[in-house]
Amino acid sequence: MATLWLFILIGATIYFFWLNRKIAESAQLHAKNQAEKLQVQLLDVACKRRRLGLLRTGKPGLKSTFIFDFSSDGESRYQAELEMEDIKLVNVAIPPHKI
Template structure:
């Protein structure tokens, strides 16, 4: 095995690991938002990752992701909220004023 082959395999492995890391963050965000909506008696309609970038917050390199989600409070209206995560840590969750 040459050095070039080793570098290619390491790059492929690192890329694959980062792909699965971002998938794990997305799944964690969905489960968090599902619990959040259940706790506040809201219906979660959809979740989408809006932005992901690399950051060095909290003393380690990790992915800083922003998720947009839609929810309903009465089954007829639709509202949009935003959740921000660094790695698996939830930084903030914003929801607009909505009918109860």
């Protein structure tokens, strides 16, 4: 019985690692698309917060907030936020910046 629980624990760990990588790759892609839309240079993307919760669809899932830094003139650095539910982009908060 202990072996079964060990396999379940290992399987859950692998699944959540794979899901976190999938969400991080999706956030990177969404940040790149936002940077192209704004015509700015994408500097980096980082996870600010990740938690379990109910998604807008009513199903359980991971809610994440990612920060991406960008520059519009090569000297200034601005931070925008991406709010995601699993791999779906829910909201983008972009600060005022130079054009």
